[in-house]
Amino acid sequence: xxxxxxxxxxxxxxxxxxLVLLAGHRARLLSSGAPLTIDRDRDKxxxxxxxxxxxxxxxxxxLKEQLIHSLQKYVEVDEPEAETVPLLSSSPxxxxxxxxxxxxxxxxxxxxxxxxDLLRGLENLAPPTETDDEGD
Numbered sequence: 369x370x371x372x373x374x375x376x377x378x379x380x381x382x383x384x385x386x387l388v389l390l391a392g393h394r395a396r397l398l399s400s401g402a403p404l405t406i407d408r409d410r411d412k413x414x415x416x417x418x419x420x421x422x423x424x425x426x427x428x429x430x431l432k433e434q435l436i437h438s439l440q441k442y443v444e445v446d447e448p449e450a451e452t453v454p455l456l457s458s459s460p461x462x463x464x465x466x467x468x469x470x471x472x473x474x475x476x477x478x479x480x481x482x483x484x485d486l487l488r489g490l491e492n493l494a495p496p497t498e499t500d501d502e503g504d
Contacts, residue, residue, distance in 0.1 A: 371413060376422035390431040391417040393438070 374387070381387040394417035398404065405425035408416055420426045481489075 369480040373422055377418055380421055380424065381428045386428075386432075387418075387421070389435060390428055391421060392432055393435040394420060394426065397434075 374384075377387050377391075378384070381390060391468060393412060394402075395413040398413040398416060404416065405420050406416065406423055411419070421431075
């Protein structure tokens with residue numbers, strides 16, 4: 369009974385495997401409560417899905433997009449790129465570790481420092497203080 373429907377769909381979706389994927393996805397949508405675009409005529413969901421594709425009441429491209437979206441576990445969101453913000457340092461020790469300057473166009477430039485300057489800056493940093501709660 370569905371063989372005639374499959375043959376009607378081949379000119380809409382050329383690849384039979386893709387047709388099975390799309391019709392199966394549409395049949396699952398129908399079973400989960402999606403509205404019908406044609407009369408059911410006592411047909412089951414897979415046959416209704418094939419008839420919808422054959423009658424072009426649902427486009428295969430839309431079904432393909434829905435199928436891909438339903439299978440994605442991580443959806444990429446296009447977010448605007450963050451603008452470069454210069455780092456603000458409040459302590460003189462932090463300024464010694466990462467010296468920086470700003471050019472005329474507002475771009476942050478980092479100065480190169482020698483190994484001795486780096487060690488001297490690290491020596492000036494205070495180690496974290498221990499509290500009484502850590503020992504218990």
